[in-house]
Amino acid sequence: MTLHNVGGEYYPWSDSFYGANTTDAINGFEADYCLMSDSAISSGYLCNPHTYVASTKRAMLDIAKTKILLADLSKFDKRAPVRTAHIGLFDYIITEKGTPEHITDLCREHEVEIIEV
Numbered sequence: 001m002t003l004h005n006v007g008g009e010y011y012p013w014s015d016s017f018y019g020a021n022t023t024d025a026i027n028g029f030e031a032d033y034c035l036m037s038d039s040a041i042s043s044g045y046l047c048n049p050h051t052y053v054a055s056t057k058r059a060m061l062d063i064a065k066t067k068i069l070l071a072d073l074s075k076f077d078k079r080a081p082v083r084t085a086h087i088g089l090f091d092y093i094i095t096e097k098g099t100p101e102h103i104t105d106l107c108r109e110h111e112v113e114i115i116e117v
Helices: 020-026 051-063 102-110
Strands: 010-012 016-018 031-036 041-042 047-050 062-071 082-086 094-095 113-114
Touching: 016 020, 016 051, 020 051, 031 051, 047 051, 051 062, 051 082, 102 113
Parallel strands: 031 062, 062 094, 094 113
Antiparallel strands: 010 016, 041 047, 047 082
16 A cells, blocks of 8 residues: 655644645646545535635645535535535535435535435
């Protein structure tokens, strides 16, 4: 196994790197999969409280062939100020049983497969 460290600014609260150096490094990769969560899903968008987190997540989505959203039901209809990505960008959403109907309608419209576990 190989660990690639993308550098940038390290944030202990999330044990992650963020910032321009991080997104530049991410853009040098290609990935088969991106599994992602976020703080909130509102009005069809994943949202986050931090601009630097949202931009790093967007960079990861840009390089991935298959995009998978992991979201428990507490994320739906929760709000955060920065939009990360539209839910229609994802290929799959893995969530709990009981996905809100407006989310299932949105996913159907954008051909996003919902997997309830």
